[in-house]
Amino acid sequence: MxxxxxxxxxxxxxxxxxxxxxxxxxxxxxxxxxxxxxxxxxxxxxxxxxxxxxxxxxxxxxxxxxxxxxxxxxxxxxxxxKKAGKKRVFSVGVIIFALAIFILTRFVWIVEVEGNKSVTDSEILEFCKENGVYPGSIINRADFRKLGQDIIIEFDSVNWAAVNIKGTKVIVSVSEKLPQMDIIEPGDYASDIIAKKDGIIESIMTEKGTAVVKAGDVVEKGDVLIEGQVILKDGEVETGRKYEKAQGTVMAKTAVEFETRVNKNKAENVLTGETGKYYKVTLGEAVLTLFKPDENKLYNETTARVISPSIGDFKIPFDIEIINTSFYEEKEKSLTSEEALNECYSIIESKKEELLNSNAFITDQKDEIYETDDEVIIHTYISLIENIGEEVTTNNIRGDMVTDGTKGDINSR
Amino acid sequence: MKGVRKIISEVIEIPSETVGSCPLITIAGKDKIIIENSKGIAKYESDILRVNTSIGIAEVTGKNIVLKTMGPECIIAEGIIESFRFI
Structure with missing residues (x-):
C-alpha cells in the first residue's frame, strides 16, 4: 500500500x-x-x-x-x-479551496474544557470568551499562555491550567485543588441533626456531636437526634462544651401510605408501522431542519447518527443529525382488571424506588385492592427503615466553647 | 578471496551469505521466491526465470512468473512456482 x-x-x-x-x-x-x-x-x-x-x-x-x-x-x-494545470477552472478551484482551508484554519472553531469538577464548563468558557478565545476568534491574536495563567488567578479552586490548540480546537485543561481540610471559617455556624419525619429509632451512629436519642425511642418530626454540642471531659468530670457541626446517621422505622389509581379506559399509542427519517443541520446556534414530518402526525423520534465532519484535527463547525421517526396513532383501549392491576403494581414499584434512598430498605408492605367499574385502586402501606436525620444550622458559632457549666444553649436554632 | 570469506564465516560461525556473495534463496509458499546476492537475471519468461549467482545459475520454473522487485542484488519473483534447481 x-x-x-x-x-x-x-x-x-x-x-x-x-x-x-x-x-x-x-x-x-x-x-x-x-x-x-x-x-x-x-x-x-x-x-x-x-x-x-x-x-x-x-x-x-x-x-x-x-x-x-x-x-x-x-x-x-x-x-x-500536469493534466489539471491545463484546465483553468479546476486550477482556480484548487487555489480557492486551498485558500479557504488556510483562512478557515486561522480561526478557533471549538473550545473544550477538561479536568474541571467544581468549576463548570460554562464559567471557564465565559472567562475564555472575555479574554478573546471563543469559537470564531482568530488564533494568532490569542495569548494562550497568559489565558492559562489568568484562569488560575480567576478561579480559586483551580491550581493549574493550560490552554493548548490542536488544529482549530482549543483545549482548556485544568486541574483543581484537592478538597480542603475542615477549616473553621469566621461566621461558620454549628448544626444539629433533627428528625425529618416521625419514627421509631432503630440505630444511631454519631460521627460528630452528642446523640440525644437511643434505639427504641419514638421521635416526631423536628426532634433533635444529634446535638452539635460536644461534651468535654477531664476524666469523669465535665469541663465544658464545644459547638460543632453534628454528623451521623440515625436509622428509624417509618411508615408511608399512598394510593395508586389506574383507569381501565385509557388512550394507547399504537405504531402504524410507518417509519421515516429527517435531518437537523446545526451551524453554531442556528438549526436547519430538513424533511421534517407533517406536524399533524404523531411520531416518536430517535437520533440514529450525528455526523460531525472534520479534516484531521480541523473540526468543520457544523453537525448533521439524522433522526429516525416511527409514526403512531392514539387509540382508546380498555384494560382488563388484571392488566389494570399489573399497571398499578408497576406504578407502586416506581414509587417505592423513589422512596428508597441509599440507606433505606423496606421491612413490610401491605396492599389493599379496590375495584370499581372504571378503575382499580390500591392503598399501599409500607414500613421502612431509613435515615431520618437532617442537618439544621444553629445560631452558635462553630468552634465556640462553653466552660461556665451552663451546658450551652440547645434551643438557639 | 572466496575461500578466505568461507573460512572466516566458518571460523566465526556466522552465515556465509552475510560475509560473501553466497546467494540466500527463500521460497515462501508456492508463489513467492526471494533471491538475495544475485548477479542479475540470465533469462526471464513467464514460465522460467534463470538468475546468475556466485555458485551457478538458479532456475525457477512455473507459471505467470512476475518480477515484483528488481534490485541490484535482490530479486523477488511471484507466480506459481513448480520447481527450483541449480544448473
Missing part, C-alpha cells in the same frame, strides 16, 4: 521493452539503481513499471542494450497535476 502510494506520489510509467537483450537491459537498469518493478513477460516483450524520474536514463540504457522502449501509460500525481 505504502509502496504504491509512494510511487503514485512520485509518478510512474508503464513501459514495453522489446529487443534482443531485454534481460541485459533489466540487469543494467537494476545495477544503475533505476527503479523498475512488476516486470511481466508477454511473448517477446516485457512490460514493467518504472519511476517517472528515471525514464530518461531508462531510454538511454535501452539504447545501449539494443532494446526499444515504448511508454504505454503514465500514472501518478505529477501527471494528474
Amino acid at each position: 505504502f509502496w504504491w502510494l509512494w510511487n503514485y506520489l512520485k509518478g510512474y510509467v508503464i513501459i514495453k521493452v522489446s529487443g534482443f537483450s531485454v534481460e541485459r537491459f533489466i540487469n543494467l537498469s537494476a545495477l544503475k539503481g533505476y527503479i523498475i518493478w512488476d516486470i511481466k513477460s508477454f511473448g517477446r516483450d516485457r512490460m514493467m513499471k518504472a519511476s517517472y524520474k528515471d525514464i530518461e536514463n531508462i531510454f538511454e540504457t535501452a539504447k545501449k542494450c539494443g532494446c526499444s522502449v515504448e511508454v504505454m501509460e503514465s500514472y501518478g500525481l505529477p501527471f494528474k497535476a
Whole structure:
C-alpha cells in the first residue's frame, strides 16, 4: 500500500521493452539503481513499471542494450497535476479551496474544557470568551499562555491550567485543588441533626456531636437526634462544651401510605408501522431542519447518527443529525382488571424506588385492592427503615466553647 | 578471496551469505521466491526465470512468473512456482 502510494506520489510509467537483450537491459537498469518493478513477460516483450524520474536514463540504457522502449501509460500525481494545470477552472478551484482551508484554519472553531469538577464548563468558557478565545476568534491574536495563567488567578479552586490548540480546537485543561481540610471559617455556624419525619429509632451512629436519642425511642418530626454540642471531659468530670457541626446517621422505622389509581379506559399509542427519517443541520446556534414530518402526525423520534465532519484535527463547525421517526396513532383501549392491576403494581414499584434512598430498605408492605367499574385502586402501606436525620444550622458559632457549666444553649436554632 | 570469506564465516560461525556473495534463496509458499546476492537475471519468461549467482545459475520454473522487485542484488519473483534447481 505504502509502496504504491509512494510511487503514485512520485509518478510512474508503464513501459514495453522489446529487443534482443531485454534481460541485459533489466540487469543494467537494476545495477544503475533505476527503479523498475512488476516486470511481466508477454511473448517477446516485457512490460514493467518504472519511476517517472528515471525514464530518461531508462531510454538511454535501452539504447545501449539494443532494446526499444515504448511508454504505454503514465500514472501518478505529477501527471494528474500536469493534466489539471491545463484546465483553468479546476486550477482556480484548487487555489480557492486551498485558500479557504488556510483562512478557515486561522480561526478557533471549538473550545473544550477538561479536568474541571467544581468549576463548570460554562464559567471557564465565559472567562475564555472575555479574554478573546471563543469559537470564531482568530488564533494568532490569542495569548494562550497568559489565558492559562489568568484562569488560575480567576478561579480559586483551580491550581493549574493550560490552554493548548490542536488544529482549530482549543483545549482548556485544568486541574483543581484537592478538597480542603475542615477549616473553621469566621461566621461558620454549628448544626444539629433533627428528625425529618416521625419514627421509631432503630440505630444511631454519631460521627460528630452528642446523640440525644437511643434505639427504641419514638421521635416526631423536628426532634433533635444529634446535638452539635460536644461534651468535654477531664476524666469523669465535665469541663465544658464545644459547638460543632453534628454528623451521623440515625436509622428509624417509618411508615408511608399512598394510593395508586389506574383507569381501565385509557388512550394507547399504537405504531402504524410507518417509519421515516429527517435531518437537523446545526451551524453554531442556528438549526436547519430538513424533511421534517407533517406536524399533524404523531411520531416518536430517535437520533440514529450525528455526523460531525472534520479534516484531521480541523473540526468543520457544523453537525448533521439524522433522526429516525416511527409514526403512531392514539387509540382508546380498555384494560382488563388484571392488566389494570399489573399497571398499578408497576406504578407502586416506581414509587417505592423513589422512596428508597441509599440507606433505606423496606421491612413490610401491605396492599389493599379496590375495584370499581372504571378503575382499580390500591392503598399501599409500607414500613421502612431509613435515615431520618437532617442537618439544621444553629445560631452558635462553630468552634465556640462553653466552660461556665451552663451546658450551652440547645434551643438557639 | 572466496575461500578466505568461507573460512572466516566458518571460523566465526556466522552465515556465509552475510560475509560473501553466497546467494540466500527463500521460497515462501508456492508463489513467492526471494533471491538475495544475485548477479542479475540470465533469462526471464513467464514460465522460467534463470538468475546468475556466485555458485551457478538458479532456475525457477512455473507459471505467470512476475518480477515484483528488481534490485541490484535482490530479486523477488511471484507466480506459481513448480520447481527450483541449480544448473
